[in-house]
Amino acid sequence: MMFNGYNESLAESIRQWLREDVGSGDITTATTIPQGHESKAVIHAKEAGVVAGMPAAELVFTLVDPALSFKALVRDGQRVEKGEILAEVEGSTHRILTGERLALNLLQRLSGIATKTRAFVDALEGLPTRLVDTRKTTPGHRMLEKYAVRVGGGANHRFGLYDAVMIKDNHIKGAGGITEAVSRSRSSIPHTMKIEVETESLAQVEEALAAGADIIMLDNMEPDLMAEAVRGIKAKSPHVTTEASGNVTLDTVRTIAATGVDVISVGRLTYSFNSLDISLDLNAKKGGGAS
Template sequence: MIAPIPDVLIQPVVAAALAEDLGRAGDVTAQACIDADARLAATFGVRQSGTVAGLACARLAVLALDPSARFEVLAADGDRVEAGEVLARVEANARALLSAERTALNLLGRLSGVASLTRTYVDVIEGTGARIADTRKTTPGLRHLEKYAVRCGGGLNHRFGLDDAILIKDNHVAACGGVGEALKRARAAAGHLMKIEVEVDSLAQLEEALPHRPDVIMLDNFDLDDLAAAVRMAGGEVTLEASGGVNLQTVRGIAESGVQVISVGALTHSAAVLDIGLDAA
């Protein structure tokens, strides 16, 4: 069971998306063609197989324009679904429902696409013991929702922002003068609950990092032989995260190297929208 995001965190995103679509005068097509008190029943149906995420976005989009709408959810975020399945039924003021349609589908389709791609990666490495994680390569304003969708697909969340963990990247290392010096400074500044991760791009940098005992070491663009060597060098004393060059063709081999985590930017920056439609009942 995926812990849902509270509505209060979703509503601002939905409200901004509706405001963008409604513009300065509202839905002039619905106002011109549909009686003000007309009602419409419809279903949200999935047109291709995938994994669902974002049903609350669709519900809140409809309710924002018609608080009296009835929205019946028939699937749960994280469910695998097949083409033709109905995700939700809705009955609402017709003008309101059609005005909310695109916002609801944009968010539901986008998040379900992220969840579906994540699930594909998770399935490919099944049995290896490695886990798939996301990155900060997210759509501005949608990070918390896209990372929720990753969880719906069976993945892990990396840090949410710059403030919830120390992640020393290659440019930080360059600015500090070396991996060891960067880790010394990070350790001195970190509170007792703050994790420290450092990115390394060679076995030599890994060797330099290990005595400083960071919580996580990111192995950036290591080939399979070097990944296996890194796992042997670490000896299980630190979490190893592989990153860079990860796709559906390479991820199984990376997972079989023995690393614990594989971070994949594509989960959020390259996921295709899952095809979902709203059809009058």
């Protein structure tokens, strides 16, 4: 199932977003187009990219009017070229225009994330390093944006503060050090949960290893220092996962992966991307009564 079974949650969000946009009604459409007017619309890409969010767009139109016909011509994860038709929508012109903006907003944003993710994945071709996202997502859209990362070929980091322990610099300061932070956390969490520790130096890496961290994040390290850290970790504790993070770009991601890290987390997948240019064009099918 799409979005890992969160379809009802998505439907409720879409209803809320429609209420935000439509309010008491689409006054422009109501005063310009006769009731009963029907059309066939095409959704098409105005630039090349990777599509994500087609089921979400379909759900928008379904919730606006179950009588609308939505025909997807491409699937999520598919590369498309400029001018390619992604879907056709047919039925009430009023209802098509009511759902147009929300459907396009979702398609454009999610396709932009998938397109950017695919570019990073392509840059890592041939290397075993895994690309993951972060929690730097748009409030209320995390489920969708992390889905788009998966569509683009990436993987997801933790979904929230609840599903993994990640001890960062402020936790270390508050707890009085890495050792104390890991010890306190280990004594409170279930045995099935892992502990990740953010480190910025070889000394912190050594402390995190000694404290029993399951995952060690190497934050904003230069490639040579990172490679040294990875070698030391794997020599002493080969089961520990290494993660690189901090200002990762398309220009640097392959160099970072060459240090031997297992995972690279990239926040810009979901906070610094360009929405894919996608449009809906209406082709009048038949008229109705007076407006």
